[in-house]
Amino acid sequence: MKSIGIIPARYASSRFEGKPLADILGKPMIQHVYEGACKSKFLDQVIVATDDERIFEVVQNFNGKIVMTSECATGTERVAVVAKELECDIVLNIQGDEPLLEPEHIDIMLQPFLTTPSIQVCTLKERVYSIEDYLDPNVVKVVTNLNGDALYFSRSSLPHIPDKNQNEINKNMHIYRHIGLYAYRREQLLEFITWESTPNEKAEGLEQLRFLEHDVNIHVVETDKHLIGVDVPTDLDRVRHILEKRGIERK
Secondary structure (H helix, E strand, O other): OOOOEEEOOOOOOOOOOOOHHHHOOEEEHHHHHHHHHOOOOOOOOEEEEEEHHHHHHHHHHHHOEEEOOOOOOHHHHHHHHHHOOOOOOOEEOOOOOOOOOOOOHHHHHHHHHHHHHOEEEEEEEOOOOEEEHHHHHOOOOOOOOOOOOOEEEOOOOOOOOOOOOOOEEOOOOEEEEEEEEEEEEHHHHHHHHHHHHHHHHHOOOOOOOOOHOOOOOEEEEOOOOOOOOOOOOOHHHHHHHHHHHHHOOOO
């Protein structure tokens, strides 16, 4: 099984322009993501995909593999454009704003494909313990069935908790946030981008719901390795602090 990781990266962002090039301990954020992905024991290749010359030049400077694409509407579309030209079985869509990415995040997401041929799409979830995250519409929640397949993704507070006045969510309450990393069988990804946006996808602003609305299961694997995505510049300090605790020094 040949697996390739693709990191879609764009310069323009309404909340954080130039985010992939933001400095984190002396390295651009995209380099942290790239190097974390390259440590996976299952990935045969890691590629950055961009339509911006500045990102292209930076990735070349740290000897990363990068391809230029035309302008794409979404990161998934950019991943698919690259995957269409590759020979592989599994394609990973690795978010370029996850500098805390570790190889374990990728490896546990790929393992189900080795044992279950019916799996077409796989992603990650992480337990939520704080009421703040539970109520935050920017924290996407996922509800799964007993087999670990997604029933629904939502920005709403799911599943419902009767008493929202507690300080911490009870540990017996199985509440999970979705981590936006995906692994697809290549042909399923290429089919996905031919579909029009679906009603729930538009309502929630969550692209993955297009799979569920086309009756394609998404298998969800739990991780206990916390990830913090960088959405706005203020997130960088938290990421720098965590990396310094890991022993990663400034370059």
